[in-house]
Amino acid sequence: MKIREIVFRKIKNGKTGGAAAFFFAVLLSFTVFAGTMLYSSLSKGADNLKARLGADIAVVPKGQESNYQGIILNGEPIECSFERKYESTIRSLEGVEKVTPVIYLASLNASCCSVPIQIIGYDPETDFVTTPWISDECVSKYKEGSLIVGSNIAIDEGNTLTFFGRVYEVSARLNKTGTGMDKSVYVSFDVIKQLIKDGNEKGIKFGDESSLSGEDITEKYVSAFLVSVKEGYSVDKVAGLIMRDVPGGIVQSKSLYNTVTTGIKLISDTVKMLIISVFAAITFVTAILHIYRVNNRKKEWAVYRMMGGTGTWIRSYILTESMTLSLLGGIVGIFFAALFYFPFSDLISEQIGLPFFVPGILQIIGMVVLSLVITALSAVIPGIIAGEIASGTECYVLMREGEN
Amino acid sequence: MSVVSNNIVKEYKRRGASFTALDDVDIEVKEGKITAIMGRSGSGKSTLLNVLAGMIKPESGAVTIDGMNIFEKDLRSRDKLRAEKIGIVPQSHSLISGLTAYENIILQNSFSEHDRQSGEGTLAEIVTFLGLDELMDVYPGSLSGGEMKRVSIARALFGNLKYLFADEPTGELDNDNSKKVMELFRSQAERGKGILIVTHDKLVADMADIVYTMENGKLSLL
Numbered sequence: 001m002k003i004r005e006i007v008f009r010k011i012k013n014g015k016t017g018g019a020a021a022f023f024f025a026v027l028l029s030f031t032v033f034a035g036t037m038l039y040s041s042l043s044k045g046a047d048n049l050k051a052r053l054g055a056d057i058a059v060v061p062k063g064q065e066s067n068y069q070g071i072i073l074n075g076e077p078i079e080c081s082f083e084r085k086y087e088s089t090i091r092s093l094e095g096v097e098k099v100t101p102v103i104y105l106a107s108l109n110a111s112c113c114s115v116p117i118q119i120i121g122y123d124p125e126t127d128f129v130t131t132p133w134i135s136d137e138c139v140s141k142y143k144e145g146s147l148i149v150g151s152n153i154a155i156d157e158g159n160t161l162t163f164f165g166r167v168y169e170v171s172a173r174l175n176k177t178g179t180g181m182d183k184s185v186y187v188s189f190d191v192i193k194q195l196i197k198d199g200n201e202k203g204i205k206f207g208d209e210s211s212l213s214g215e216d217i218t219e220k221y222v223s224a225f226l227v228s229v230k231e232g233y234s235v236d237k238v239a240g241l242i243m244r245d246v247p248g249g250i251v252q253s254k255s256l257y258n259t260v261t262t263g264i265k266l267i268s269d270t271v272k273m274l275i276i277s278v279f280a281a282i283t284f285v286t287a288i289l290h291i292y293r294v295n296n297r298k299k300e301w302a303v304y305r306m307m308g309g310t311g312t313w314i315r316s317y318i319l320t321e322s323m324t325l326s327l328l329g330g331i332v333g334i335f336f337a338a339l340f341y342f343p344f345s346d347l348i349s350e351q352i353g354l355p356f357f358v359p360g361i362l363q364i365i366g367m368v369v370l371s372l373v374i375t376a377l378s379a380v381i382p383g384i385i386a387g388e389i390a391s392g393t394e395c396y397v398l399m400r401e402g403e404n
Numbered sequence: 405m406s407v408v409s410n411n412i413v414k415e416y417k418r419r420g421a422s423f424t425a426l427d428d429v430d431i432e433v434k435e436g437k438i439t440a441i442m443g444r445s446g447s448g449k450s451t452l453l454n455v456l457a458g459m460i461k462p463e464s465g466a467v468t469i470d471g472m473n474i475f476e477k478d479l480r481s482r483d484k485l486r487a488e489k490i491g492i493v494p495q496s497h498s499l500i501s502g503l504t505a506y507e508n509i510i511l512q513n514s515f516s517e518h519d520r521q522s523g524e525g526t527l528a529e530i531v532t533f534l535g536l537d538e539l540m541d542v543y544p545g546s547l548s549g550g551e552m553k554r555v556s557i558a559r560a561l562f563g564n565l566k567y568l569f570a571d572e573p574t575g576e577l578d579n580d581n582s583k584k585v586m587e588l589f590r591s592q593a594e595r596g597k598g599i600l601i602v603t604h605d606k607l608v609a610d611m612a613d614i615v616y617t618m619e620n621g622k623l624s625l626l
Contacts, residue, residue, distance in 0.1 A: 001507065001514045006500075013543070015502030303498045306459065307559075308487020308515035310480045 025329025045178035045355030054129035095233030164198035178357025315387035322383030330375035412465035440612035491560030
């Protein structure tokens with residue numbers, strides 16, 4: 001019989017005394033897998049955020065800065081109005097490359113959702129933020145006047161969504177990004193006008209000003225301006241010029257991204273510390289457990305030695321058994337972590353409040369392998385120590401001690 | 405070819421005082437012969453068996469197996485030599501839990517380079533002869549003391565090793581099974597195996613070719 005056959009037979013029949021070591025391996029791999037998944041999901045979310053931000057500066061009504069972050073990060077619906085006349089003021093400033101207005105409209109009665117969702121209106125004539133990645137993802141599907149929905153928006157049968165009693169065709173669904181954009185609906189200004197008109201007819205007011213029509217909102221008022229800075233110009237300097245000439249608040253993409261990455265760094269540092277602490281603690285506890293169970297099986301080692309098993313054979317056996325127990329525990333731990341993580345990823349994402357994107361299958365496989373390797377490694381040193389103890393004692397002494 | 409010991413001395417400490425377990429012991433276990441050592445409990449019989457198998461190192465004296473002085477070799481070489489040449493039936497229960505009786509028997513081959521095929525051939529004979537056919541899939545926890553002893557004997561004979569050292573092989577067996585075991589040992593000796601039996605059972609000793617007695621660590625030919 002080969003060592004691994006003996007090990008598997010004994011584990012299968014529960015004769016290794018390794019239940020506690022198995023349990024700690026479950027705990028370790030659960031922590032490593034869930035921790036690395038969390039970190040990867042946040043990193044991927046931040047990458048998606050960076051790719052989608054598009055503009056260097058967002059100019060929003062004074063006091064709405066944090067609400068703007070809420071839209072981008074979590075898709076929290078807001079409405080705000082800003083006089084559109086400032087568009088030309090911003091455009092004329094030195095260092096400004098492009099400016100586009102954007103309208104944020106909170107829908108109160110969409111057919112898709114039990115809570116208000118964010119409708120993002122873009123101006124097709126000047127837009128440089130939304131259209132590029134809508135085109136990237138939906139170039140063959142997009143139809144003028146239709147809706148494009150984020151990945152988290154549920155649509156009605158027949159690919160439609162109803163706002164204020166009017167049915168709109170959904171021409172495309174965007175890929176998941178893990179940001180607030182997944183909970184938003186994208187429409188051109190023409191659709192915005194229609195939405196507002198329908199809303200007004202139902203007695204719903206939009207914007208800070210009361211009784212604004214669709215024309216008012218798209219032509220006189222918008223929610224924010226997104227600004228791209230010319231290459232070679234300082235974003236801070238251009239932001240300063242905007243603040244001088246426009247009575248609004250400024251949100252810089254880099255500061256928004258920095259806010260996110262700072263949050264992620266904090267979480268990733270915590271996760272790293274947790275994994276290192278759990279690894280160290282479990283390696284220590286596992287060492288004690290392996291030494292204990294090896295000491296309880298002195299007679300077994302004596303029998304192997306009696307049959308001609310060398311010290312190397314005993315060491316290999318104990319190491320194989322320790323690592324197998326850990327690997328099996330590792331598989332179970334990953335299974336439980338996956339059972340906890342995947343169904344509840346949206347809830348976790350909401351609780352954390354940062355861009356969150358579950359990585360792809362290859363990356364997940366990588367993390368499964370990493371978790372198994374770390375869990376198996378936690379059994380190497382304990383297995384070697386236990387093997388040394390069992391192999392270093394003379395056979396006859398082991399036999400006698402085993403009988404006591 | 406044989407297992408020979410010359411002037412073996414082994415001392416133990418017991419409650420602070422040393423006592424001599426083996427006192428200048430000479431013995432030869434010859435191929436094709438059954439050699440028995442008789443004596444009371446604590447007379448040093450088991451210690452001698454363990455010294456001859458290379459499992460206990462004596463204070464002085466030499467043990468040669470087929471001309472090789474085993475205590476001039478390191479522990480690993482002695483372990484390997486045992487795996488290649490000596491099947492051992494220990495006095496106490498020695499089956500590995502979690503493995504069936506069959507797996508316990510073939511475990512012997514995990515440590516040697518012996519031809520597995522020929523081992524399997526003789527195994528069927530041995531198992532049938534010892535009445536173990538029905539017990540091959542049974543785990544040690546469900547075997548009686550006598551059954552465990554018979555499995556242990558089958559394991560020591562598996563692989564057709566050159567020597568068999570058995571410590572009280574009939575200790576937990578009834579008369580019928582004791583006779584069977586001795587018949588089996590006889591047939592194995594006739595095939596050239598050198599057999600050493602440590603026993604306090606006179607009937608077993610009577611069936612041996614050469615009988616020694618041991619008292620207070622001293623061995624004498626009967």
